Amino acid sequence: MFFHFRNKFPRLNIYWDKYLEFQQRLDVPAKTILLDEGKISQHYIYIEKGCVRSYFNKNGEDKTVQFFFEEEGLSSLDSFVNNLPSQFTIETIEPSVIYLLPKQYVSQLIAELSNEPDFTQMILYMSAQRQTHYINEFVSFIRDTPEERYQHLLQERPHIVQRVPQHYIASYLGVSTVHLSRIKSKLAKGKTHF
Incomplete structure (x- = not known):
């Protein structure tokens, strides 16, 4: 859960290193399901290389919720913490190298880290970062048009547009x-007027 914060909290590296041996390294192709919607999440996922998406199925159609890239971690958090069926499927988009840390070791790691003075700061930092991101996404989905949301992607997260297939972006x-395609065409025409 916390391995991507190594550089921000170097004092805690002894813990990260201790739990590396409990992680399962997987070298997987694109379209590999890491967690099925409706199953209970048993692992925290860390991405060393590649791209992963979370999505849910609505009437036979995939609805993409989020994209994750190198040095990011994820799980279906409610499922992972509360042993509930996951609302999302987690799947690789590109050939990826990922690490899975089983839930029991995540719990042990948190128990050990909770005695460290930097732990509370790290949890608050991580929670605020994720919360801000999801609130911004939620507000944008209500307030902005699809064209405006695409422009935000181009400006703020261009790596998504560069790496993720168009049907997932749509x-x-x-x-x-x-x-x-119409949005992209309109934007491309608008650039020729400058």
Whole structure:
């Protein structure tokens, strides 16, 4: 859960190193399911290389919720913490190298870290970062048009547009691939006027 914070909290590296041996390294192709919707999450996932998405199925259609890249960690948090069926499927988009840390070791790691003075700061930092991101996504989905959301992606997270297939981006924006093509075409025409 916390391995991507190594550089921000170097004093805690002895813990990260201790738990490396409990992680399972997987070298997997694109479209590998790491967690199925409806199953209980048993692992925390850390991405060393590649791209992963979370999505849910609505009436036979995938709705992409989020993308994750190198040096990011994820799980279906409610499922992982509360032993509930996951609301999301987690799947690789690119060939990826990922690490899985079983829940029992995450619990042990948290118990050990809780005695460290930097732990509370790290948890607050991580929670605030994620909370801010999800609130911004939520507000943007209500306030902004699909075109504005695509422009935000281009400006703030261009790596998504560069690496993620268009049909997943369309799903993420809540539009069809045809609508996304129209948005891109309109934006490209707008650039020629400058």
